[in-house]
Amino acid sequence: MIKRMFSFFLLAAALLGTTGPAWSGRAVSPGIIETLAGEDSDAKIEAINRLVRDMPDQALPVLTAMADDSLSIADGRLVIMDGDTATDAVSGETLDPAPDNPEAITVNNRVRSKIAECLSALNLFSKDRDARMTSAADLSENPAPESLSIIEKALSAEKDSEITVKLHVARNKILLAASDPTLRIKAARALADNPTPSTRQLLAGLLLKNGDDFMEPDPDVQAAAAESLRSIDRQLAVGDTLGQIFTGLSLGSLLLLTAMGLAITYGVMGVINMAHGEFLMIGAYAAFAVQSVFRSRFPEYQDAYLLAALPAGFLAAALTGMILERTVIRFLYGRPLETLLATWGLSLILIQAVRTLFGAQNVEVANPAWMSGGVAVLPNLILPWNRIVIIGFSIAVLAAMWAILNLTRLGLFVRAVTQNRAMSGCVGVLTGRVDTLAFGLGAGIAGIGGVALSQVSNVGPDMGQNYIIDSFMVVVLGGVGQLAGAVWAALGLGVVSKFLEGWAGAVIAKILVLVFVIVFIQKRPQGMFALKGRTVESGS
Amino acid sequence: MTHTESLLAAEEAEVADTQASAPPSHIHGQTIRAATGIYAGLVFVLIPLAHLAVPESHGLHASDYLVTLLGKILCYAAVAVALDLVWGYTGILSLGHGVFFALGGYAFGMYLMRGIGLDGSYHSHLPDFMVFLDWKELPWYWLGTGHILWAVFLVVAVPGLLALVFGYFAFRSRIKGVYFSIITQAMTVAFMLLFFRNETGFGGNNGFTDFKRILGCSITAPGTRIVLFALSGALLLGTLYLARRLTASKFGRILTAIRDAESRLMFIGYNPLYYKLFIWTLSAVICAVAGALYVPQVGIINPGEMSPSNSIEMVVWVAVGGRGTLIGPVVGAFLVNLAKSWFTVSFPEYWLFFLGAVFVIVTLLLPHGVVGLFKKIKTLTKGGAS
Numbered sequence: 021m022i023k024r025m026f027s028f029f030l031l032a033a034a035l036l037g038t039t040g041p042a043w044s045g046r047a048v049s050p051g052i053i054e055t056l057a058g059e060d061s062d063a064k065i066e067a068i069n070r071l072v073r074d075m076p077d078q079a080l081p082v083l084t085a086m087a088d089d090s091l092s093i094a095d096g097r098l099v100i101m102d103g104d105t106a107t108d109a110v111s112g113e114t115l116d117p118a119p120d121n122p123e124a125i126t127v128n129n130r131v132r133s134k135i136a137e138c139l140s141a142l143n144l145f146s147k148d149r150d151a152r153m154t155s156a157a158d159l160s161e162n163p164a165p166e167s168l169s170i171i172e173k174a175l176s177a178e179k180d181s182e183i184t185v186k187l188h189v190a191r192n193k194i195l196l197a198a199s200d201p202t203l204r205i206k207a208a209r210a211l212a213d214n215p216t217p218s219t220r221q222l223l224a225g226l227l228l229k230n231g232d233d234f235m236e237p238d239p240d241v242q243a244a245a246a247e248s249l250r251s252i253d254r255q256l257a258v259g260d261t262l263g264q265i266f267t268g269l270s271l272g273s274l275l276l277l278t279a280m281g282l283a284i285t286y287g288v289m290g291v292i293n294m295a296h297g298e299f300l301m302i303g304a305y306a307a308f309a310v311q312s313v314f315r316s317r318f319p320e321y322q323d324a325y326l327l328a329a330l331p332a333g334f335l336a337a338a339l340t341g342m343i344l345e346r347t348v349i350r351f352l353y354g355r356p357l358e359t360l361l362a363t364w365g366l367s368l369i370l371i372q373a374v375r376t377l378f379g380a381q382n383v384e385v386a387n388p389a390w391m392s393g394g395v396a397v398l399p400n401l402i403l404p405w406n407r408i409v410i411i412g413f414s415i416a417v418l419a420a421m422w423a424i425l426n427l428t429r430l431g432l433f434v435r436a437v438t439q440n441r442a443m444s445g446c447v448g449v450l451t452g453r454v455d456t457l458a459f460g461l462g463a464g465i466a467g468i469g470g471v472a473l474s475q476v477s478n479v480g481p482d483m484g485q486n487y488i489i490d491s492f493m494v495v496v497l498g499g500v501g502q503l504a505g506a507v508w509a510a511l512g513l514g515v516v517s518k519f520l521e522g523w524a525g526a527v528i529a530k531i532l533v534l535v536f537v538i539v540f541i542q543k544r545p546q547g548m549f550a551l552k553g554r555t556v557e558s559g560s
Numbered sequence: 561m562t563h564t565e566s567l568l569a570a571e572e573a574e575v576a577d578t579q580a581s582a583p584p585s586h587i588h589g590q591t592i593r594a595a596t597g598i599y600a601g602l603v604f605v606l607i608p609l610a611h612l613a614v615p616e617s618h619g620l621h622a623s624d625y626l627v628t629l630l631g632k633i634l635c636y637a638a639v640a641v642a643l644d645l646v647w648g649y650t651g652i653l654s655l656g657h658g659v660f661f662a663l664g665g666y667a668f669g670m671y672l673m674r675g676i677g678l679d680g681s682y683h684s685h686l687p688d689f690m691v692f693l694d695w696k697e698l699p700w701y702w703l704g705t706g707h708i709l710w711a712v713f714l715v716v717a718v719p720g721l722l723a724l725v726f727g728y729f730a731f732r733s734r735i736k737g738v739y740f741s742i743i744t745q746a747m748t749v750a751f752m753l754l755f756f757r758n759e760t761g762f763g764g765n766n767g768f769t770d771f772k773r774i775l776g777c778s779i780t781a782p783g784t785r786i787v788l789f790a791l792s793g794a795l796l797l798g799t800l801y802l803a804r805r806l807t808a809s810k811f812g813r814i815l816t817a818i819r820d821a822e823s824r825l826m827f828i829g830y831n832p833l834y835y836k837l838f839i840w841t842l843s844a845v846i847c848a849v850a851g852a853l854y855v856p857q858v859g860i861i862n863p864g865e866m867s868p869s870n871s872i873e874m875v876v877w878v879a880v881g882g883r884g885t886l887i888g889p890v891v892g893a894f895l896v897n898l899a900k901s902w903f904t905v906s907f908p909e910y911w912l913f914f915l916g917a918v919f920v921i922v923t924l925l926l927p928h929g930v931v932g933l934f935k936k937i938k939t940l941t942k943g944g945a946s
Contacts, residue, residue: 361879362919364919366916368919369912372909372912373913376909489745530749534750538747539729
């Protein structure tokens with residue numbers, strides 16, 4: 021491996037010396053054309069190297085055509101065939117009439133990967149900054165030793181600092197295999213500034229043993245590599261930890277969206293709503309329905325469907341919730357255990373109804389284009405947009421919830437009924453209506469939680485069941501009747517379970533969290549943030 | 561949680577309600593003796609005869625399917641009575657009895673797996689799934705499971721111990737009501753996840769199946785089937801007897817008092833912890849024994865048995881029949897499960913609608929279940945006659 025890389029290096033260094041400034045305007049030499057048309061892959065690759073080295077301007081269209089399998093040879097010229105029209109690959113003129121008997125150039129996989137590599141490297145000279153950036157990023161991840169000359173040429177011309185950094189990384193990675201140990205040491209030291217998994221792997225590879233000898237013979241280079249490796253490991257660990265905290269927070273904010281509604285309904289009505297997860301599901305299916313409408317009616321605004329899905333999800337879930345409250349749950353107040361059973365029954369009915377309407381398979385809800393991709397904060401820490409949006413969104417919902425509970429008349433009534441139902445009734449609060457509205461509010465928030473959930477996980481009839489137990493844990497942990505407990509419990513559970521997952525696997529993590537909750541409520545049976553005052557038995 | 565007055569008022573109302581419609585404690589001994597006689601005749605004589613002695617072509621032959629189905633429901637009925645002891649009498653709603661049932665089943669399943677011997681697909685001394693995982697020897701907790709007595713001991717001891725420890729911590733910190741229900745459900749999920757893992761050593765998501773023999777008898781032989789069936793019948797009878805003795809005693813009165821007004825009971829000077837703990841553990845053990853009898857009859861046990869929906873379905877048997885009575889859970893288990901076998905064959909897509917509707921209708925309209933409905937009709941017709 022080292023030997024091969026090394027010979028490429030020599031070759032590339034030799035090539036570097038021979039390049040001249042005046043490439044453009046020259047025709048492709050007949051020798052290259054002949055070799056390209058031939059059968060020998062090694063010779064073809066050599067010809068491609070020469071093409072790239074000697075005339076990069078012409079190489080780009082020729083190689084692009086070759087990669088598309090549209091390059092042919094006719095009358096001793098390279099011709100791009102597109103259906104019946106033929107274009108001269110070098111000058112770009114349309115040939116009329118089209119040549120009679122074009123001979124297609126065959127490209128096997130080895131040659132094809134070589135072409136892809138060269139095309140990527142050629143993009144380093146593109147006028148488009150993004151193309152240069154992509155190319156440099158590719159090279160810094162997978163630098164081919166023979167690209168060294170191109171990289172150095174690009175480095176001398178490149179002005180953009182970000183691209184230069186990437187190119188230096190690529191250059192240093194290649195130089196790790198240089199023959200001169202001082203170059204290798206320099207490269208190994210410089211790579212410490214590029215803490216990515218691929219760099220780590222490369223450096224660690226140097227310290228592996230091949231039989232009795234290290235892959236890297238020089239002890240000084242070994243020391244430099246080991247030191248860089250330690251520094252990279254430290255930086256990577258920071259990225260990993262931050263990544264876990266971030267996914268934990270995003271899980272926590274999903275739990276929060278679910279648990280907020282539960283906390284309200286339990287706080288106000290003393291009702292444990294086992295169908296709460298199904299409101300999530302209804303919200304997610306509302307998002308699916310809105311998406312379908314946008315696809316068929318307003319394809320040009322497709323990316324905006326999510327904005328319409330939020331109110332749709334809220335309304336669908338809130339309406340379902342209020343209907344259920346009026347027809348079933350209202351008759352069960354004061355009998356929490358029965359409510360638990362009845363709402364479980366309702367959840368079965370809702371699940372089966374959705375199965376009948378939409379089918380038992382998961383449906384596909386796509387991320388809008390602006391939510392795909394992510395922000396690279398550290399080389400090994402990329403925060404996906406959809407999760408960032410969800411965290412921001414749940415903060416917004418939390419703020420709205422706080423405002424409703426603390427600034428509106430409805431919120432005042434809800435708090436009053438939570439604290440003392442009989443007394444609120446006496447002073448004229450229509451407790452029945454407050455119940456319905458509060459239940460609708462809780463269900464609606466679960467509904468928009470479902471819209472959010474549809475962006476990060478599968479949408480299927482029994483999706484709600486996966487979240488319901490976790491959100492109950494949030495309510496148990498946080499205490500009921502107020503938001504602060506739910507917030508801390510949701511975020512805490514999210515982060516803790518993601519950390520445990522990284523350490524012990526998903527199943528054990530879940531079990532440990534459940535055990536933790538059970539142990540926790542030994543100490544604080546009323547949750548973290550119990551309402552102060554006389555504790556009251558919560559029924560049955 | 562703080563709307564004390566309304567809750568207490570509702571509680572009072574319910575107390576009054578249950579007292580009013582509580583079964584008269586002096587059901588005639590004669591009726592009970594007659595019912596027991598009919599039951600014993602059916603389970604121990606008629607059905608075994610119809611299965612073993614009547615030729616298959618004959619119209620009165622009890623088919624394999626029927627005997628297995630009834631045997632299964634007898635186990636379920638015992639579970640329902642056990643659940644009724646904690647929910648109907650003591651007011652503790654458990655959503656985790658499926659775990660005790662399945663643990664009993666797994667414990668006995670270990671014996672049945674060892675009984676396969678060299679007849680498995682890999683002809684190894686180890687159960688097939690262990691060969692598949694490339695395990696070389698049995699994990700320590702499988703030691704001794706080849707002996708039926710040790711397996712039976714495990715059936716009782718493991719779920720019993722779990723219930724004892726779990727119950728002790730839960731009841732000691734006075735977790736009750738919906739909190740307790742949710743915690744038991746969380747426990748159920750934890751166990752289900754645990755048993756779904758291959759590394760746990762209980763066959764992962766396939767569980768145990770393909771059993772060959774018990775005590776050297778083929779598991780598919782009609783004789784074995786009838787013995788298991790009769791044992792299930794005996795378990796139900798024994799559970800009912802025990803439950804009647806318990807609920808009629810002073811101990812039973814205290815359980816009812818815990819259900820109706822735990823604080824008042826504490827003010828009088830009782831500590832509810834040990835009463836709750838005893839009935840909770842007893843209930844779990846009965847469930848486990850039922851699970852152990854269930855597994856050889858249906859021939860499979862897998863983590864699906866531990867899913868939260870199974871546990872909550874058990875609760876609905878009790879609710880449908882009528883909680884706080886002894887015959888109610890039995891009636892409920894039979895009604896719901898017969899309906900289930902009929903629905904899942906005839907209209908599988910409507911079963912969940914039906915089950916969901918049962919949950920809603922029973923809690924809304926029939927708080928005392930079918931048995932309560934009958935009593936109401938009886939008093940109404942009596943009232944109309946006089």
